[in-house]
Amino acid sequence: MFGTTEMQINMGPQHPSTHGVLRLELKLDGERIVDTRPVIGYLHRGCEKLGEDRTYAQAIVYTDRMDYCAAFAENLVYAEAVERLLGVEVPPRAQYMRVVLAELQRIASHLIWLGTHAMDIGALTVFVYGMREREFILDLFESYCGARLTYNAVRVGGMPEEFPEGWVEEARRFCDVLPSRLDEYHQLLTANRIWLARTRGVGTIDGKTALDWGMTGPCLRGSGVAYDVRKAIPYEAYADLDFDVPIGEAGDTYDRYLCRMEEIRQSRRIVLQALDKLPGGEIRGKVPRRIKPPKGEVYHVNEGPRGELGVYLVSDGSEHAYRCRFRSPNFVNLQALPDMVRGHLVADVVAVIGTLDIVLGCVDR
Amino acid sequence: MSKIVRPEDSVLRRFLLLELFAGLWVTLKHQFRPHVTQEYPRERPELRPRFRGVPRLRDHPGAEGPLCVACNQCALACPDHCITVVAEDRKGGKGKQPKSFHIDYERCCHCGLCVDACPTKPITAIYMSHDYEMAQYARDDFMTDLRGLYEGHVPREYKR
Amino acid sequence: MSETLLRFVVVPVAQIAVVIAALLLIVVYLVLLERKINAFMQVRLGPRRVGWHGLLQTVADVIKLFTKEDITPRHVDRLVFLLAPVVIILPALAAFAVIPFSGGSFRVGSVGVRAWISDVNVGLLYLLAITSLGVFGVVMAGWSSNSKYPMLGGLRSAAQMVSYEVPLGLSVVSILMLAGTASLVGIVQAQESAGRWFLFWTPYPQILGLFLYFVSGVAETNRLPFDLPEAENELVAGFHTEYSGMKFAFFFLAEYINMVLVGCLVAVLFFGGWLPVTFGIPGLREPLSNFFPFWGGAGAMLTGFFWFGLKVFLVLFLYLWMRATYPRYRYDQLMRLGWKVFIPLGLGHVMVTALAILVRRG
Numbered sequence: 001m002f003g004t005t006e007m008q009i010n011m012g013p014q015h016p017s018t019h020g021v022l023r024l025e026l027k028l029d030g031e032r033i034v035d036t037r038p039v040i041g042y043l044h045r046g047c048e049k050l051g052e053d054r055t056y057a058q059a060i061v062y063t064d065r066m067d068y069c070a071a072f073a074e075n076l077v078y079a080e081a082v083e084r085l086l087g088v089e090v091p092p093r094a095q096y097m098r099v100v101l102a103e104l105q106r107i108a109s110h111l112i113w114l115g116t117h118a119m120d121i122g123a124l125t126v127f128v129y130g131m132r133e134r135e136f137i138l139d140l141f142e143s144y145c146g147a148r149l150t151y152n153a154v155r156v157g158g159m160p161e162e163f164p165e166g167w168v169e170e171a172r173r174f175c176d177v178l179p180s181r182l183d184e185y186h187q188l189l190t191a192n193r194i195w196l197a198r199t200r201g202v203g204t205i206d207g208k209t210a211l212d213w214g215m216t217g218p219c220l221r222g223s224g225v226a227y228d229v230r231k232a233i234p235y236e237a238y239a240d241l242d243f244d245v246p247i248g249e250a251g252d253t254y255d256r257y258l259c260r261m262e263e264i265r266q267s268r269r270i271v272l273q274a275l276d277k278l279p280g281g282e283i284r285g286k287v288p289r290r291i292k293p294p295k296g297e298v299y300h301v302n303e304g305p306r307g308e309l310g311v312y313l314v315s316d317g318s319e320h321a322y323r324c325r326f327r328s329p330n331f332v333n334l335q336a337l338p339d340m341v342r343g344h345l346v347a348d349v350v351a352v353i354g355t356l357d358i359v360l361g362c363v364d365r
Numbered sequence: 366m367s368k369i370v371r372p373e374d375s376v377l378r379r380f381l382l383l384e385l386f387a388g389l390w391v392t393l394k395h396q397f398r399p400h401v402t403q404e405y406p407r408e409r410p411e412l413r414p415r416f417r418g419v420p421r422l423r424d425h426p427g428a429e430g431p432l433c434v435a436c437n438q439c440a441l442a443c444p445d446h447c448i449t450v451v452a453e454d455r456k457g458g459k460g461k462q463p464k465s466f467h468i469d470y471e472r473c474c475h476c477g478l479c480v481d482a483c484p485t486k487p488i489t490a491i492y493m494s495h496d497y498e499m500a501q502y503a504r505d506d507f508m509t510d511l512r513g514l515y516e517g518h519v520p521r522e523y524k525r
Numbered sequence: 526m527s528e529t530l531l532r533f534v535v536v537p538v539a540q541i542a543v544v545i546a547a548l549l550l551i552v553v554y555l556v557l558l559e560r561k562i563n564a565f566m567q568v569r570l571g572p573r574r575v576g577w578h579g580l581l582q583t584v585a586d587v588i589k590l591f592t593k594e595d596i597t598p599r600h601v602d603r604l605v606f607l608l609a610p611v612v613i614i615l616p617a618l619a620a621f622a623v624i625p626f627s628g629g630s631f632r633v634g635s636v637g638v639r640a641w642i643s644d645v646n647v648g649l650l651y652l653l654a655i656t657s658l659g660v661f662g663v664v665m666a667g668w669s670s671n672s673k674y675p676m677l678g679g680l681r682s683a684a685q686m687v688s689y690e691v692p693l694g695l696s697v698v699s700i701l702m703l704a705g706t707a708s709l710v711g712i713v714q715a716q717e718s719a720g721r722w723f724l725f726w727t728p729y730p731q732i733l734g735l736f737l738y739f740v741s742g743v744a745e746t747n748r749l750p751f752d753l754p755e756a757e758n759e760l761v762a763g764f765h766t767e768y769s770g771m772k773f774a775f776f777f778l779a780e781y782i783n784m785v786l787v788g789c790l791v792a793v794l795f796f797g798g799w800l801p802v803t804f805g806i807p808g809l810r811e812p813l814s815n816f817f818p819f820w821g822g823a824g825a826m827l828t829g830f831f832w833f834g835l836k837v838f839l840v841l842f843l844y845l846w847m848r849a850t851y852p853r854y855r856y857d858q859l860m861r862l863g864w865k866v867f868i869p870l871g872l873g874h875v876m877v878t879a880l881a882i883l884v885r886r887g
Contacts, residue, residue, distance in 0.1 A: 009673045009677075065474075121852040122852040122853025125392055139413070142416060146477065152477060161415075164415065187387045190372050191384035191387070192388055192851070194750055198855055258369040259369055345855060347855045347856060388850045389850050391850070392566040400564075400568050400569055
């Protein structure tokens with residue numbers, strides 16, 4: 001006679017911590033989650049279709065708008081794919097410049113992740129500290145390419161411009177400051193019992209399931225699978241650089257947190273090495289003004305801050321791609337969300353969204 | 366490949382709440398650090414030389430007449446198709462000059478591809494200006510003509 | 526006749542008016558203080574536009590809230606919806622009836638005026654009783670909103686406030702045993718005659734008691750790291766999601782008044798109320814307890830206000846400081862902490878205190 005019913009609740013698309021316009025249909029038993037259904041598409045702008053309508057050079061501009069927290073990584077993977085179609089060799093200086101900027105972008109993106117993730121769990125201050133350090137990187141990007149968020153800082157075949165005067169020193173200064181700031185984050189969060197209580201054992205996913213879902217990036221490495229495109233299929237100058245890939249064990253939110261924090265340190269190491277080794281010479285390979293790749297197709301991946309970024313391009317010999325398709329790590333990682341939160345409480349959904357580090361611009365494209 | 370480093374756990378730390386006090390210490394230190402924010406619009410950010418604001422047109426005293434040669438390269442390079450150029454014969458010289466030049470700031474995405482395409486190198490006729498305050502009350506106002514493109518936007522002064 | 530009128534009507538009404546006016550003013554500036562302190566800890570500046578360094582910011586906010594359209598959603602339970610803000614704010618204000626703000630006294634005609642509205646001999650019981658009424662407002666708000674997020678928030682806070690009453694009460698029990706009276710004035714006087722605050726009571730300093738009381742107080746007032754009922758990142762705004770304008774302002778006001786109340790009680794129970802900070806140096810006591818000896822009792826009262834205010838401020842600062850530092854607990858963890866850690870700790874604390882009293886008596 002007295003039965004209880006599950007409560008269905010809509011989290012989002014207007015919700016403070018769904019990182020944009022993600023909508024989750026939660027089925028709750030009390031506060032416990034019985035089922036979750038992510039509803040996406042609120043930020044769909046047709047980037048892939050636009051990539052088929054615009055020329056190869058113009059389409060880079062649209063990759064900026066997909067993962068707006070890590071625009072450079074998207075620029076890079078698209079440009080690399082077109083270069084592979086064209087068969088163009090990128091000069092070594094441009095390769096190193098790309099590595100420097102890509103790793104700075106990874107740090108910036110991880111800082112956003114740290115800030116929003118911590119804020120979702122209630123630590124307001126870490127967010128502001130993370131933004132403060134990110135501002136350094138945005139200044140560096142502004143100084144290099146003129147934009148702070150949507151860079152358009154890669155051209156097919158190389159880089160658009162040289163580093164401006166004093167840029168390398170500024171980047172080194174940032175790398176000098178960063179470790180002390182990271183220590184502060186660690187002091188605020190890593191050993192904090194509240195943080196531990198909120199992240200340990202939350203959103204656990206083992207390596208095999210994560211692989212089955214196709215998860216990549218820190219989300220996969222937190223589960224103990226050592227897969228990083230930079231090591232597995234080295235691109236640009238990564239083969240010459242020395243860095244570690246941090247691997248977690250438990251596959252919970254805490255391990256992913258530690259993985260990303262360590263990745264920031266490793267990225268800093270890469271930036272410093274690449275700045276030391278920065279060769280001279282050309283920054284743009286020989287690319288015709290009108291880019292008309294020969295007929296063919298290519299699938300190219302690189303390691304974005306959130307995981308394996310892929311581009312699939314089919315060329316029909318014209319100025320436009322015949323088919324353009326992006327493999328977004330956010331989209332793939334998000335699929336595992338229902339699995340990761342089942343049986344947890346409402347508060348954990350927020351933590352798991354934070355740890356997946358999704359950017360809805362990239363999920364919906 | 367490396368394993369992540371976990372913080373050490375100790376009985377002392379657990380019972381004396383040491384890590385909680387460490388957190389409090391960090392925020393207390395910041396209480397006395399100078400602020401890093403800007404009071405916009407009273408203070409304005411210092412823009413880097415390469416900053417990409419809205420695209421505008423410019424002239425050069427060395428050039429005869431307008432620098433722009435109305436070649437339409439920028440309009441072709443624009444991924445948003447926001448540039449419209451109508452050419453006319455250059456007054457008192459060979460070649461062309463723009464009769465009208467419109468940029469729709471509402472659609473412009475500040476990518477800078479038009480500047481890359483501009484043939485009047487090294488001083489390009491179209492350039493990325495440092496104007497960044499582009500709010501308007503009506504959509505039509507975003508359509509900027511030759512005059513607007515030359516004059517640009519004069520930022521308002523705010524005292525408080 | 527006129528003396529009776531003065532003693533039982535004029536003076537109490539004036540006292541109540543002063544306390545409420547002062548409270549509202551304090552809350553207004555507490556909000557500003559919170560924003561400023563959080564801003565400084567986050568290397569920002571905080572509000573700076575309205576008034577000098579933003580001093581009038583909260584005033585502007587209050588005016589905005591007062592003049593805002595008062596929206597009552599169509600799907601709510603109207604009566605309960607309207608009652609909830611009242612139910613939540615009345616106990617918060619009523620609790621201040623027994624708080625002794627300062628010592629000393631002055632005379633108006635033949636009537637002596639003290640710095641408390643009333644000195645009830647069951648003051649502590651009254652406080653425990655009346656502050657637990659506040660939870661009804663929260664539950665009513667959460668239920669009557671007839672909406673899912675407020676309901677979750679209301680349920681959370683009901684559970685939370687009820688479970689943290691217990692450790693709160695337990696830490697008060699040991700104070701009760703030490704003072705031998707439930708009157709708040711009596712408690713301060715007991716500390717005065719003992720010559721030391723209960724925090725430093727020998728042989729068993731009440732540090733654990735203070736910790737229990739403060740943390741339970743934070744949990745009772747729904748502040749970070751225990752602000753689950755209104756965890757904005759999970760439940761949007763918790764139980765007051767559907768409220769706007771004045772009604773929302775009432776919830777806001779009640780929350781801050783409760784913060785001030787916890788600060789006052791910590792000061793009274795553990796820090797010796799209006800007693801001066803002497804660092805245990807006996808010679809300092811006399812000059813520090815009255816800065817204005819030429820005003821007699823009124824001077825002592827003013828000085829008492831200063832010391833009391835200082836102690837309350839420190840507690841409130843700790844509140845804001847914690848807010849700027851810590852993440853938030855999860856609902857079940859909070860419950861576990863309350864029932865499995867704080868209540869046993871509180872019981873143990875009471876027993877140790879009782880033993881210590883026995884030892885002291887010999």
